[in-house]
Amino acid sequence: MQRQQALQTWLESQYPAQAFELTFAAADADYRRYFRATFSDGSTMIAMDAPPEKMSIEPYLKVQQLFQMVKVPQVLHYSIENGFMALEDLGNVPYLAALQHDERPEVQRLLLLEAIDQLIILQKASLPDQLPEYDEATLTCEVNLFPEWFMAKELNKKMNFKQRQWWDQSMQALMPVILEQSKVYVHRDFIVRNLMLTRERPGVLDFQDAVYGPITYDLVSLLRDAFIEWEEDFVLDLAIRYWEKARAAGLPVAEQFDDFYRQFEYMGVQRHLKVAGIFARLYHRDDKDKYRPEIPRFLNYLRRTTRRYTELQPLYALIVELVGDDELQTGYSF
Template sequence: MKNPLVERTTMQRQTQLQRWLCEQYPNRPFELTFAAADADYRRYFRATFADGRTVICMDAPPEKMRESVLNYLKIRDLFSHLNVPTVLAKNLDDGFIVLNDLGDTQYLKAMQMHPNDLAAHKALLLEAIDALIELQKSSQPNTLPEYDHEKLLAEVNLFPDWFVAKELNKEFNFKQRQLWQEGIAALLPVIEAQPKVYVHRDFIVRNLMLTRDRVGVLDFQDALYGAITYDLVSLLRDAFIEWDEEFVLDLVVRYWEKARAADLPVPVEFDVFYRWFEFTGVQRHLKVAGIFARLWHRDGKDKYRPEIPRFLNYLRRTTRRYQELAPIYALLLELVGDEELQTGYTF
């Protein structure tokens, strides 16, 4: 059910944005159309001018998003060697930013247009891997906040707090709480011990743009300094598209080879690196399942809820492969069983 107050506020914001844009582009008529919305409170509009040129306008209500916008601007400068949006104008008091337009073809959209062309998918993902390596090569300590134990633990706890408690309407019993604690105690040290680089934190095909130049990179405002496998997991074990494990394994090998050639701090033994990749994936999948449940039960956003089963499938496949993660696998079996669950959209 639509909330009239929310709708009225939304329209007021759009009108306010339109007025401000008229001041930025006097005597240049434009049409303002909705372009996209994030899981948080940000929305994006496309302004199309009479000559066909376009810009993207970010609407980020300052009472909710000011810190996020400041982070966006700071990290945009830090990541400026990548193909990230250029800031053309900004009004931080009102929460508006004008950016150059990287187009409307997400990697996800391009892949969905050709769902069975795995060669095309692979080519796009290899371009994304090249961009990721370029990002990681620029990493410097003490520039971004650490992706530390406290942060990793808070993220995995979204799983019991939101997926288990709200989506399943359950609470851990004593045995399940023990399994959870044993599993997390085995999981997090493997992630924390990895070499650290800049981590985008949502390096997924919905945040990568197909442009005439190189891959465009969006939604980087939450970047941290953390485990070298994190963004690779985000890319290859995605929320909205899924590939066979053999396909993913091949791309992990390709990344590892490119990373070694670039002198990034990856281990000489691929099996060690792949174990890092898998353990980091478990942390991220637990987090995302919790976030998607929270988006529905707290925020009323149901767009992401149908994808939760994909992450449960990822979790079971990975945790049953490693003895250290057996407690998490046992817990998952008690909570959701061992049958592969259907998701909203798969390939």
């Protein structure tokens, strides 16, 4: 409550003599919280609270300027010292809610194609040396969250000698396919919870961790989501549509779709391992259980992908040995 009162006081200093009501809007997996300020004339803005001792708002400010080619919230006021920001309000209908409200495939396809169009605009604007490199060290550190947090903490298991061999073989197969990809701006969490339905085009949120890395990463984030899932043929159709649009836009995707889809799937394995580890860490380290029930979805993604590729069979064997071969239901507690 002290932070909320401090945020209220700061906003009052930015909007003197303008009465407003501050209500909770959302919270992120990290330490950020968002509030909606509603003024007497009915206008609104979003206030971000990011405790400066926990995180800095400077990366957000930098990427917000870099991503002006897509619809990101405009920064109205900010205080780096306090960790406060006043932002343009992009509304209260995230893509996730819109997709859950209308499950007709043609509607969902249209919404996702609009998001893909924005992704291509973002990728076309990519320049080197503007964002941190999404390099092999970072990618490897991320996948290691799986044994460190999902295996060790969620399952209370450590790799035996055979499992370590399976893991090492799989990483040796996985990383070259990821690192061979052309690099572009990577939002890093281009998921339907971070896209807003607006009158013009999708609004893009939560971009402060953006990097310069593999071109398939954000498409994987969008089509293999943590909170909503589509049939394989639906995902394949949208991946083809992205690939066709990307080629038409001159983006450096693989010339053959089969090669592109293999890159997409391998990139997905990296992300799924990472997210399973992060969701386990949020629960066991940070006492946040909101994301834990979604872990089985990523295990299902991993099983489906790794059993399709000979090089990834050792990882498939490891996952089956850990959690079995049956499809897991989201909401399941380990």
